[in-house]
Amino acid sequence: MNNNKGYTLIEMLTVIAIMGILAAIAVPSFQRSIVRSREASLRNSLFVFRDVIDQYYGDFGEYPESLEILVEKRYIRQVPMDPITGSTDTWILIAPEGDETTGIYDIHSGSHKISLYSGPYNEW
Helix, strand or coil, X not given: CCCCXXXXXXXXXXXXXXHHHHHHHHHHHHHHHHHHHXXXXXXXXXXXXXXXXXXXXXXXXXXXXXXXXXXXXXXXXXXCCECCCCECCCCEEECCCCCCCCCCCEEECCCCCECCCCCEHHHC
16 A cells, blocks of 8 residues: 555645735735824824923923924933834924924824825824
């Protein structure tokens, strides 16, 4: 009797095809979850920045001239990295309108990419 143990080529190809299909389903979901986590980090950074700018304005009656001033005055420990661009230098600083034309009134991400749900990141 011929007692062969092992797998046939057809069985191996079937298993590889099933694994490929499962990987093709999982990878886009995984990539989308990475983008969602970066968006959540950006939302949190923008919330903290805007809160700290308001606190600075409440304490000094003027807006900070730069983000480094917020670090020097210990409102924040360091300028956070923009999670979308991966840099601390790409933040878009918005000056106040009207008579007060100096300082930082608002801040946006420096990325022109489109978010998953609500327009470009630099408009958040």
